Amino acid sequence: MQDRSLPPLARLAAGLTLGTLGGVAFHALSLPLPWMLGPLFLTMVAAVAGFPVAGPARMRPAIVAVIGVLLGSRFSPEVLGQAGEAAVTLAILLAYLLAVGAVVVPFYRFAGRQDWTTAYFAGMPGGLSEMIEFGEARGANVAAIVLAHSLRIVVTIALMAFLFRVVLGHDVGAAASSASGPPLGIIDAAILMASAVLGAALGTWARFPAPSFLGPLLLSALAHMTGLTAGAPPTVLIIAAQVALGTILGCRFLGIRPVMLWKAGLLSLGSTLLTLALALVAGLAMRAWAGVGLDQALLALAPGGLTEMGLIALAIHADVAFVALHHVARILVVIVLAPILARVLPPQD
Structure with missing residues (x-):
């Protein structure tokens, strides 16, 4: 039983x-x-078992800012020459998102026996906070939406890590090992620090989705594409950020009963497998029509978090810029279209 007396x-x-x-x-x-x-695994088990654990949730903005700066350091001047390729792959992404909605939402409605509104916001591959806000405003079951999106990220991370490590043979070790670069001088460190702090402020001011992540990523990418710096955050800092992020994700399941988690987990596994099957089809289309590698396309389309898929891309030396662009586009498209398309949902049961 959870000991709530602990400070x-x-x-x-x-x-x-x-x-x-x-x-x-x-x-x-x-x-x-x-x-x-x-x-993530160990703290999730502890949280579900009722142990008094907590993650540094208040530090999440700083944690994801570090990872944003890291992923931004993998942008290069060549990224600017990929506009033509991106036009094709973004069109494929849009068709893929529509297909996901058409398949996964009915899956949650009928397999999960949820009302249409809850199934809709649980099945749409958007950001957790946005889907909760939209769903709550329309009277959906908020707890079901939280579980669906939290588990979607966990299941996707696990499946993608297994796919790239066991099936495709990539070395998906510590993403921090891919962060090695030239020695970090004082000027480089100052530029990276400014990218994190000013980027987070910019993201908040501009109302970016995931502002503490996208703002630092954007400024770091600009600094690296313009040759202002070639540095990256030190390995020990990246490892610490990943440990903290995994702990936050795992502790998110505190208070969830095992039976509820089991049922939601099966639903999430089914919906994620359906989504990844559609991602495979879209990835093959990207490979055929834009010459994109299938592993890179899958990471760009997988229904995991932008931060987490970016870390996997970094670990397997994929094009982080390509992956990040498509996840940002996915989040923006769903945020814009989800409330509009929700108007045609059948009335609540």
């Missing part, structure tokens, strides 16, 4: 300790994305 700081220490142990264990076992999946 918040003690629960945070317990969560981060378990998260670190999970990362060390996964790293020792050479499992994929050890510093994120290890903490």
Whole structure:
């Protein structure tokens, strides 16, 4: 039973300790994305079991800003020459999103026995906070939406890591190992720090989705594409950010009963497999019509979080800029279209 008498700081220490142990264990076992999946797995088990754990949720903006700067460091001047390719792949992305909505929403409605509104906002591949806000405004079951999107990210990360490591043979180890670059000088460090701080402020001011992530990514990308710096955040900082992020994701399941999690997990597994099947079809179209590698296309289309898919792209040396662009486009398209298309839903049961 969860001991709610523990002070918040003690629960945070317990969560981060378990998260670190999970990362060390996964790293020792050479499992994929050890510093994120290890903490996520161990803290999720502890949270569902009722142990008093907590993640550094208030630090999430700073954590994702570090990862945003890291992914931005993988942008190069050649990215500007990919506009023609992007026009084709973004059109394929739009068709893919419409197909996902047409398949996954009915899956949640009939297989999950949810009302149409809840099924719609649970099945749309958008951001968690936006889907909760839209769904709550229309009277949906908020708890079901939270579980659907939280588990979608977890299941997608696990399946994609397994696919690239076991099936395709990529070395999906610690993404931080891919962050090595030239020695980080004082000027480089100052530029990266400014990208994180000013980028987060810019993202908030411009009302970006995931502002603390996209703002730093944008400024870091501009700094690297213009040759202002070639540096990247140090490895130890990236590992710490992944451990903290995995711990936050795992502790999100605190208070969820095992039976509820089991049922929601089966639904999420089914919906994610359906979505990945559609992503495979769209990825093959990208390969045929735009010459994009299938592994890169799958990462750009997979229904996981932008941050997490970016880390996998970094680990397998895929084009991070391509992956990030398509996830940003996915989030924006769903945010814009979801409320509009929701107007044609059948009335609540």
